[in-house]
Every structure is written in C-alpha cells, then in structure tokens.
Amino acid sequence: MNTITQASRRERLATIERSLASRHRREKRFRRLGLAAVVTGMVLVLILFASILMRGLPAFWQASFHLDIHFDPEIVDVSERPSREAGESEADFRERDLIWLSEVGRVNWQQLIDNALEEALGEEIEPRQARDLRALVTSAERRILRDRFIEDQSMLGETHTIKLLASANVDVWLKGNIDRDLPDSQQQLSAQTREWADRLYAEGVITNAFSTALFLNTDSRSSPASAGLAGAFMGSLFMMLIVMVLSVPIGVASAIYLEEFAPKNRLTDLIEININNLAAVPSIVFGLLGAAIFIGYLRLPLSAPLVGGLVLTLMTLPTIIIATRASLRSIPNSIRQAALGIGASRVQTVFHHVLPLALPGILTGSILGVAQALGETAPLLLIGMNAFVSNIPSSPIDQASALPVQIYLWQGNELRNFFEARTSAAIIVLLALMLSLNALAIWLRKKFETRW
Structure with a gap:
C-alpha cells in the first residue's frame, strides 16, 4: 500500500515538474517574442529616421x-x-x-x-x-x-x-x-x-x-532654390494657438463635468459613447465637416489658419476629453471622501484636491492631442490650405499653408531631384516640433507628478 502511495506521489510530482517546466518554457518563449517585437519595432523606427535624416540633412x-x-x-x-x-x-x-x-x-x-x-x-x-x-x-x-x-x-x-x-x-x-x-x-x-x-x-x-532660406523664406514657384517654410510655419503656429486656446479649456471643462458632476443616466452614457466614437472618426471627416460649416455656411475665409484651427479643435476635443477623464478617474475616491469629510464642497473637492493631482495626466493628454493636430494633413487639404501662398501670414484670417501640407506639396513637385531632399528636410523640422511637444509632455508629467 505504501509502495503504491509513494509511486502515485512520485508520478504526481513528475507531472507537476513537467507542467512547471512547460510553463517556464512558454514564459521564456513569450518573453523572447516580446523582446523580438520590441527590437523589431525599434529597428524599423531607426531605419525610418535614418532614411529621413540621410535624405533631408543635405538640404x-x-x-x-x-x-x-x-x-x-x-x-x-x-x-x-x-x-x-x-x-x-x-x-x-x-x-x-x-x-x-x-x-x-x-x-x-x-x-x-x-x-x-x-x-x-x-x-x-x-x-x-x-x-x-x-x-x-x-x-x-x-x-x-x-x-x-x-x-x-x-x-x-x-x-x-x-x-x-x-x-x-x-x-x-x-x-x-x-x-x-x-x-x-x-x-x-x-x-x-x-x-x-x-x-x-x-x-x-x-x-x-x-x-537660412529654408527657414526664413516662403514657398516659391518661380525660384525653387529660395523656397522655404516660413509661411507654412507661421500658418501652423496660428492654428496651434487656436487649438490650444479652444480645445484645451473646452475639453478639460467637459471632462471635469462629465466625470465629477454629471448625473449617471442614459443621456450621459450616450454622450460618452459619442465622444469615444468621435475619437475614432478619420480626420478627413472633420475636414468635410469644417468645409461645410465654417466655409460653406459661416463664410469664413478659405485657406485661413482660423478655419484650420477650428477644424483641428473639433478633431482634438475627443482625445483631450478622454485623456482628462482617465486622469481624473485614476485619483482614488478616498481623496474625495476625505475632502468632503472635512467640510469641503463638491467644487472645492474637485478643484482644490482632485484636479491638482490629475494635472500631470491632463497636461500630457492635452499636449499629445495638440501634437497630433500639428501633423494632420487631410482635413487641411479639404479647407483649401494647399493653395500656393507667397506671403507670411500676419494674422489667423490671412491665407496660409501649414507644415504637413507644405510637405505634401513639395513631395509632388516636378523638380524631384531637388525637392526630394527639401521634403525630407521639412519632415525633419515637423518631427523635431512634434518630438519637442512630446518631450514637454513627459517633463511636465514628471514635474507635477504627486504620489499619494
């Protein structure tokens, strides 16, 4: 009887050891696959950046x-x-x-x-x-x-x-x-x-x-060698200012209301679903909406940074709202309960205790949304910002181009052996701006990060 019991025990131990060995092999295999995926992604990104730099730096x-x-x-x-x-x-x-x-x-x-x-x-x-x-x-x-x-x-x-x-x-x-x-x-x-x-x-x-002409001159058709990015850069700057002034306050305020004050009913559920759906809508749809409303109905000037900024604001709002709500949701309820317990009102609880703790995530989401808007091309093409503009815009209602649109125009220029390098140089400038915004988001998140 003891012999049978010991044999059964050894068999169970052997089965457990085989199972552990199998699980360890699967874990190691999964780690290797994950590491291979990360390395592959990094290599592809490096190849992309190296290709752009090799082509663009000579320009x-x-x-x-x-x-x-x-x-x-x-x-x-x-x-x-x-x-x-x-x-x-x-x-x-x-x-x-x-x-x-x-x-x-x-x-x-x-x-x-x-x-x-x-x-x-x-x-x-x-x-x-x-x-x-x-x-x-x-x-x-x-x-x-x-x-x-x-x-x-x-x-x-x-x-x-x-x-x-x-x-x-x-x-x-x-x-x-x-x-x-x-x-x-x-x-x-x-x-x-x-x-x-x-x-x-x-x-x-x-x-x-x-x-210096690449940075100080505007686009030129009669003199390709003197074509530059000054006009497109100012157009993008005006648009980003409009996006930051409109989308960030509206998006953050909407997220605070929906997350902290709005009653939980079918209406708010419907609003939340629609916001999530809008975040997945292709950007070109926002361009069609902007062309129909801002240009067709409101008669705003064609190819103006004002219209481009309004269109990009509509596109960026869902991203900022979702990021802000996620940041607010990450704050433990114990902080809210503690504030209410010492006599703070609901508004004081949100703005004095919850919002400061959620600020790093809100700033990160807002800056990443603005950075995404900076690189958009499709909606700007539909509102006429691909028109040739030879002057630097002095206000948001002047005709202008934008950096991604300028890249699109140069890419199709017939003088390919000159503008191919110029296009890559413009891509480097745009990537530098976007990476700067991402780095700013990381720095702000680290600076304002609070542990509890």
Whole structure:
C-alpha cells in the first residue's frame, strides 16, 4: 500500500515538474517574442529616421555664391530717397516714397549679378551666353540686391561681398544628385553652365553654406532654390494657438463635468459613447465637416489658419476629453471622501484636491492631442490650405499653408531631384516640433507628478 502511495506521489510530482517546466518554457518563449517585437519595432523606427535624416540633412546646406557686387551708379541710376519735409502730410510723403520705390524696382539688378559673375569667371561673356550665365543664380536673388539697396543707399558706387543662392539645378548638379554621364539633351543645365559651376565651385566662389532660406523664406514657384517654410510655419503656429486656446479649456471643462458632476443616466452614457466614437472618426471627416460649416455656411475665409484651427479643435476635443477623464478617474475616491469629510464642497473637492493631482495626466493628454493636430494633413487639404501662398501670414484670417501640407506639396513637385531632399528636410523640422511637444509632455508629467 505504501509502495503504491509513494509511486502515485512520485508520478504526481513528475507531472507537476513537467507542467512547471512547460510553463517556464512558454514564459521564456513569450518573453523572447516580446523582446523580438520590441527590437523589431525599434529597428524599423531607426531605419525610418535614418532614411529621413540621410535624405533631408543635405538640404540644410545649399550651394551659394559669394560674389563681389559693385553697385554701379550707371546701372543703379536712381534719385536720392525722399525724406519727409516740414509740414508735409503723411499721405503726400508716402506717395513720393512709393514713386522712388517704383524707380528702384525698374533698375536692372540682374545686370549687377551678371557683371559680378563675369568678373568671377575672369572672361567676357558673349550675348548668346547670357542665358547660360543667368542659369547659375536663382532668379529671386535680384530682389535681395534691391532690398539691400533700399535699406542702405550708401552702397551706391561701392562693392560688397553678398551671399546669393545658386539655382536649384546648379545645387543638384554640384551635390551629384543627377547623373553627370547623361547626354546634354537630358541634362537640366547647358554644358557651358555646368562647366562654369564646376569651375566656380573649385575656386571657392560657390560653397555649400547653411540654408537660412529654408527657414526664413516662403514657398516659391518661380525660384525653387529660395523656397522655404516660413509661411507654412507661421500658418501652423496660428492654428496651434487656436487649438490650444479652444480645445484645451473646452475639453478639460467637459471632462471635469462629465466625470465629477454629471448625473449617471442614459443621456450621459450616450454622450460618452459619442465622444469615444468621435475619437475614432478619420480626420478627413472633420475636414468635410469644417468645409461645410465654417466655409460653406459661416463664410469664413478659405485657406485661413482660423478655419484650420477650428477644424483641428473639433478633431482634438475627443482625445483631450478622454485623456482628462482617465486622469481624473485614476485619483482614488478616498481623496474625495476625505475632502468632503472635512467640510469641503463638491467644487472645492474637485478643484482644490482632485484636479491638482490629475494635472500631470491632463497636461500630457492635452499636449499629445495638440501634437497630433500639428501633423494632420487631410482635413487641411479639404479647407483649401494647399493653395500656393507667397506671403507670411500676419494674422489667423490671412491665407496660409501649414507644415504637413507644405510637405505634401513639395513631395509632388516636378523638380524631384531637388525637392526630394527639401521634403525630407521639412519632415525633419515637423518631427523635431512634434518630438519637442512630446518631450514637454513627459517633463511636465514628471514635474507635477504627486504620489499619494
């Protein structure tokens, strides 16, 4: 009998050991699979970021000329800029100043650049070569000379070294983004222009300098080399300000009411379900809603940051409400009961005790919602923010673009070998802003985190 009992016990122990070994193997296998999934995700993210950086970083440096520009009085043949006389009205002075500005605008500033290039090349340029010569410098740079002269008329008759952007085709040629072995018929530059560009680059007249134009200029169709993100950046800034001013207070207030004050009935259940459903609605639907209401019905201006901000506010509200309610729900009820027990009112309990403890989560959810809105493209396309805008918006009702829309437009530009790198550079700028917002959310969460 004892022998049978011992054998049965050993069999049970062996079964338990086999079961434990099997469970330990499954646990180890699950850990390895989890680790493999994390490593795979990290590798894919690193590949994505490495690809964007490899393509985009070269665009932050751009082929630029350093030319000795002589402001020849025979070419810049303008009168002295008028000054306001005693007793003259503002309107009369402005009229005389506009006449002088028109006179400056009629100066052949391109001729000054041609003369400087001719001197840098050390050879006389024939009239038939003028087109090849002008292909070296982007067309918008003649306005740089005009603006410099308007700021300082003492430059007349003097020679100044001025940095001018090379054309987009020259930049592509010097960076090797086009096959140099292609026949002349398939090259974007003539053989003479290519030879001049190589010579000036070897002599140091052309250098790869950090491109401030990428950050300070607006988009340009006539001069691709001078196209920048300033207009799109200001458009995104105005929209984010509107989103923060509207969505954060409204979303947080709605969440506080629904979580702390609203009665639990069918109506609040219906509202909660709809908020959860709205958080899952594709962003393009909010674009259709914004186009129908804000533009079609309210007649707000097309392609304005005001409309974009309102649309993104509608899209961001569910995210902020859900994140705020989750943060409020994480606060133990004992804190509420303790506050009520010492005589605090319901409002005092929420705003003096619960809300400060939930603040890290509320801030995190709000900032992440704003960061998500910053990268949205589809709803902005439907309200016309993909229009070409050559000016920096000065207010939320001016026409503007946005950073993600600018990326979309540059990605489809026909000058692919130049704008492919420029598109990646714009993506780097947008990612830097979004990562900054995420880092701010983490820092705020750590700073205001309170343990109880």
